[in-house]
Amino acid sequence: MAKVQIPHPVYTLSLPYRPQTRSHAAAKKATLRIRFVIVGGGAAGLACAVALRRVGHQVIVxxxxxxxxxxxxxxxIRMPPNMTKIFNYWGMSGDVDDIGTPVDRLIISRLENAYLLGIHQWEYELVQEAGGEFTAVSHYRLRKLLLEAAVELGAVIRTNAEVVEIAADCRSLRLASGEVIQADVIIGADGNRGLCRKLLCPNDPPNGTGVMLFDSVIPGDSIRADPELSSLLQREQVSQWAWFGHERASLCCPIGPSQDLDLAFHFYAIDDGATEGWDDILSPEQFAPYLSGTEPRIQKLGRLARPTRVRMMERTFPEEWVHETGRLVIVGSAAHPFPPAVMYGPSMSLEDASVLAKLFSHLGREEQIRSFLYAFQNLREGRCQSNRALDIGNIKFMMVPTGEMTEMRDKMMRARYDQGRNVLEDGTVAQWDRNRELFGYDAEDEADNWWVQWGLLQERARAAHLENGVRLDLFALDVNMRIA
Ligand SMILES: Cc1cc2nc3c(=O)[nH]c(=O)nc-3n(C[C@H](O)[C@H](O)[C@H](O)COP(=O)(O)OP(=O)(O)OC[C@H]3O[C@@H](n4cnc5c(N)ncnc54)[C@H](O)[C@@H]3O)c2cc1C
Structure with missing residues (x-):
């Protein structure tokens, strides 16, 4: 029987995701506009589509x-201020308010007995300084928002469009249907096991962190119906909740618009054989043994949850994010795989998009493409490395085995709480305290600085070369920019 061909649906303004009109803030447009083909419609791919359309390039996802x-x-998903500020730049702060809730504080207790260790309130000045709020949303609503914005800005989004081959010169790719699509630049946003990542990182040993995650969202109605749980979704001051335990830990965060909050429930335990995908869904009976000996609220949440069990991985960062042709770059979890349900993973994808588009807003000549792509890796790699280490450190810190060290830590936190102080200030909890400085990062500024420091230098060197016959090795300049 002949195989039935399913077409590749293209999302347009009239299709199911009906966008509202947003006030996409104006951005400087590139003088040379090229065609980007993005492989993968996850948060990273869609964010790149939004960002690159804003600066005038053609985009197909x-x-x-x-x-x-x-x-x-x-x-x-928890969106830290370094992520929400990007939406603000894009003129989409109203959309973020519609899908999410600002979270003001973190309440920390012991997992075994609910003993309160302390409270950390994000200071008003910190939030002002950072230029964005700490906001919690559902992964689904975030992707939907990015999809709507990308379509509204004129990106073409094609689904059922699996890329099966990339040409050696990275100027075209072939779909499973046989169709060939031409590209000026290919963006590999196909996740941590995708084709583009494999091109640049053929040896990719799957390194576990030793921790597995039980990930779930519990509908708000069932939380509000239980007097013991209802405070977890209080609206007056929306809080994130953390429980520190012996080789286990938990994090809860209200997500969604404030009139319709659900509870994201993450539970961490020592990995006893979880898989990496998102389809190992547990029944309450299967989940129960992992929760034994925890405080009553956690046990109740466990009974309401249908968690997905996911192995938390620490996959390799490829040495090169840019293909030798200078026409393909990887972004998001293809370039810097983060474990799931950590603070900074999704925000790194938005920062990637913001930096990449800011660089390509200066595109005036084809020869700049390669150096912009190298600059992108240069700007992003170190930050992603250190944030991933911090994220993994934060999770492990919550589940340090009980002993002298944890007793001391807990006593210090409680002492601060009794004095009416923030528990995470002044490096008492070193790992968590660093979050503060990371919120302030401004992806657009980073790209601007590169342009002023290196991009313009290259342009001036070229102009001198053309006008005065000055012999300048532009390739050497390119290499230096990579090293700097
Ligand atoms: C179903 C799903 C649920 C997730 N849920 C969470 C969560 O709850 N919390 C969390 O922190 N993280 C979650 N993640 C991971 C999270 O999205 C990423 O870690 C992060 O946001 C960066 O995303 P990304 O776009 O780089 O990669 P991904 O989110 O992995 O997206 C990659 C996309 O590329 C597509 N793709 C792959 N290969 C091809 C190909 N050959 N041709 C065309 N398309 C291709 C995939 O279908 C996928 O949509 C989830 C990922 C997925 C896929």
Whole structure:
């Protein structure tokens, strides 16, 4: 029987995701506009589509899944200020308010007995300084928002469009249907096991962190119906909740618009054989043994949850994010895989998009493409490395085995709380305290600084070369820019 061809649906303004009109803030447009083909419609791919359309480039996103937005319906994401500020730059702060809730403080207790260790309130000045708020949303709503914005800005999004081959010169790619698509630049946003990542990182040993995550979103109605749990979703001051335990830990965060909050429930334990995907869904009975000996609220949450069990991985960062042709770059979890349900993972994808588009807003000549792509890796690699280490450190810190060290830590935190002070200030909890400085990062500024320091230098050197016959080795300048 002949195989039935399913077309590649293209999302347009009239299709299911009906966008509202947003006030996309104006951005400087590139004088040379090129065609970017993005492989993958996850948060990273869609964010790149939004950012590159804003600066005037053509964008096509190829996504293999038909239901790529709906597949992440029951998951929660914490968006730190370094991420929400990017939406602010894009003129989308109202959209973030519509889908998320600002979270003001963190309440920390012991996992075994609910003993309160302390409270940390994000200071008003910190939030002002950072230029964005700490906001919690569902993964689904975030992807849907990015999809709507990308379509509204004129990106073409094609689903059921699996890329199966990339040409050696990276100027075209072939879909499973046989169709060939031409590109000026290919952006590999196809995740931590995708084709583009494999091109640049053929040896990719799957290193576990030793920790597994049980990830779930519990509907708000069932939380509010239980007097013992209802405070977890209090609206007066929306709080994030953390429980520190012996080789286990938990984090809860209200997600969604404030009138319709659900609870994202993350539980961490020592990995006893979890898998990396998102389809190992546990029943309450299967989950119960992992929760034994925890405080009553956690046990109740466990009974309400249908968690997905995911192995937390620490996959390799490829040495090169840019293909030798200078026409393909990897972004998001293809370049810097983060474990799931950590603070900074999704925000790194938005920063990637913001930096990449800011660089390509200066595109005036084809020869700049390669150096912009190298600059992108240069600007992003160190920050992603250190944030991932911090994220993994934060999770492990919450589950340090009980002993002298944890007793001391807990006593110090409680003492601060009794004095009416923030528990995470002044480096008492060194790992968590660093979050503060990371919120202030400004992806657009980073790209601007590079342009002023290196991009313009290269342009001036070229102009001198053309006008005065000055012999300058532009390739050497390119290499130096990579090293700097
Ligand atoms: C279903 C799902 C649910 C997730 N839920 C959470 C969560 O709750 N919390 C969390 O912190 N992180 C979650 N993640 C991971 C999170 O999205 C990423 O870590 C992060 O946001 C960066 O995303 P990304 O776009 O780089 O990669 P991904 O989110 O992995 O997206 C990659 C996309 O590329 C597509 N793709 C792959 N290969 C091809 C190909 N050959 N052709 C075309 N398309 C291709 C995939 O279908 C996918 O949509 C989830 C990922 C997925 C896929």
């Amino acid at each position: 190829l996504e293999k899944d038909l239901n790529f937005v709906g597949s992440s319906k029951r998951r929660g």
